[in-house]
Amino acid sequence: MIARCFNPTCAAPFQYLRGGKLFVRDSGNYGKGGTGVSQRHVEHFWLCGSCARSVTLDLQARKPQVIPLTTQRRSAGSRQLSDTRR
Ligand SMILES: [Zn+2]
Numbered sequence: 001m002i003a004r005c006f007n008p009t010c011a012a013p014f015q016y017l018r019g020g021k022l023f024v025r026d027s028g029n030y031g032k033g034g035t036g037v038s039q040r041h042v043e044h045f046w047l048c049g050s051c052a053r054s055v056t057l058d059l060q061a062r063k064p065q066v067i068p069l070t071t072q073r074r075s076a077g078s079r080q081l082s083d084t085r086r
Contacts, residue, residue, distance in 0.1 A: 001014075001044075002014040002022075002044055002045070002046045004046075005020070005046060005047055005048040005051055006023075006045045006046060006047055006051075006057060006064065006066065007047060007048070007051040007055060007066050008066070010048060010050070010051050012048035012050065012051070014046050019048060019049030019052075020046055020047050020048040020049045020050075020051065020052045021046070021047050021052040021056075022044060022045070022046050023044070023045040023046070023047070023057050023059060023064070024042060024043070024044055024045075025042070025043045025044075025045070025059045025064070026040065026041075026042050027040075027041045027042070027043065028040075028041075043064075045057055045059075045064055047066075051066075053069075054068065054069060055067060055068055055069060056068075056069050
Protein backbone atom coordinates (compact mmCIF):
# COMPACT_ATOMS: atom_id res chain seq x y z
CA MET A 1 0.00 0.00 0.00
CA ILE A 2 1.04 3.57 -0.53
CA ALA A 3 2.74 5.03 2.54
CA ARG A 4 3.90 8.43 1.37
CA CYS A 5 4.48 10.72 -1.58
CA PHE A 6 6.54 9.03 -4.32
CA ASN A 7 8.76 12.08 -4.71
CA PRO A 8 12.01 11.11 -2.92
CA THR A 9 12.57 14.69 -1.76
CA CYS A 10 9.15 14.79 -0.08
CA ALA A 11 7.93 12.91 2.96
CA ALA A 12 4.24 13.79 2.88
CA PRO A 13 2.22 10.85 4.28
CA PHE A 14 -0.53 9.33 2.17
CA GLN A 15 -3.88 10.40 3.62
CA TYR A 16 -7.00 8.98 2.08
CA LEU A 17 -6.64 10.59 -1.32
CA ARG A 18 -7.43 14.01 0.05
CA GLY A 19 -4.98 15.65 -2.25
CA GLY A 20 -2.48 15.00 -4.93
CA LYS A 21 -2.60 12.52 -7.75
CA LEU A 22 -2.79 8.76 -7.79
CA PHE A 23 -1.06 6.89 -10.60
CA VAL A 24 -1.88 3.35 -11.57
CA ARG A 25 0.43 1.15 -13.60
CA ASP A 26 -0.87 -2.11 -14.93
CA SER A 27 2.08 -4.27 -15.89
CA GLY A 28 -0.16 -6.65 -17.78
CA ASN A 29 1.63 -9.57 -16.20
CA TYR A 30 -0.20 -12.27 -14.41
CA GLY A 31 1.37 -14.10 -11.53
CA LYS A 32 0.26 -16.62 -9.00
CA GLY A 33 -0.75 -15.11 -5.73
CA GLY A 34 -0.53 -16.82 -2.37
CA THR A 35 -3.82 -18.55 -3.05
CA GLY A 36 -2.60 -20.01 -6.34
CA VAL A 37 -5.04 -17.87 -8.27
CA SER A 38 -3.67 -15.78 -11.12
CA GLN A 39 -3.63 -12.11 -10.23
CA ARG A 40 -2.96 -9.12 -12.38
CA HIS A 41 -0.04 -7.03 -11.16
CA VAL A 42 -1.12 -3.42 -10.65
CA GLU A 43 1.09 -0.84 -8.99
CA HIS A 44 -0.07 2.38 -7.35
CA PHE A 45 1.98 5.52 -6.89
CA TRP A 46 0.93 8.77 -5.28
CA LEU A 47 2.17 12.34 -5.45
CA CYS A 48 1.01 14.76 -2.77
CA GLY A 49 -0.84 17.92 -3.77
CA SER A 50 2.25 20.07 -3.45
CA CYS A 51 4.42 17.81 -5.62
CA ALA A 52 1.63 17.16 -8.14
CA ARG A 53 1.62 20.84 -9.04
CA SER A 54 5.21 20.76 -10.24
CA VAL A 55 6.10 17.16 -11.12
CA THR A 56 4.51 14.04 -12.50
CA LEU A 57 5.54 10.41 -12.90
CA ASP A 58 6.98 8.74 -15.95
CA LEU A 59 5.51 5.26 -15.70
CA GLN A 60 7.13 4.03 -18.91
CA ALA A 61 10.43 3.51 -17.16
CA ARG A 62 11.15 0.22 -15.42
CA LYS A 63 11.16 2.13 -12.14
CA PRO A 64 8.80 5.12 -12.19
CA GLN A 65 10.63 8.42 -12.46
CA VAL A 66 9.65 11.77 -11.00
CA ILE A 67 9.81 14.32 -13.82
CA PRO A 68 8.94 18.02 -14.11
CA LEU A 69 5.51 18.68 -15.60
CA THR A 70 7.07 20.58 -18.48
CA THR A 71 8.68 17.41 -19.83
CA GLN A 72 5.62 15.24 -19.30
CA ARG A 73 5.17 12.54 -21.86
CA ARG A 74 1.96 10.82 -22.71
CA SER A 75 1.94 7.25 -21.51
CA ALA A 76 -0.48 4.99 -23.30
CA GLY A 77 -0.06 2.05 -20.97
CA SER A 78 -1.06 3.84 -17.83
CA ARG A 79 -3.78 6.03 -16.54
CA GLN A 80 -3.91 8.82 -14.08
CA LEU A 81 -6.66 9.16 -11.54
CA SER A 82 -7.79 12.31 -9.89
CA ASP A 83 -9.17 12.36 -6.39
CA THR A 84 -11.11 15.57 -6.71
CA ARG A 85 -14.45 13.78 -6.87
CA ARG A 86 -14.49 12.80 -3.20
ZN1 LIG B 1 5.12 15.22 -2.19
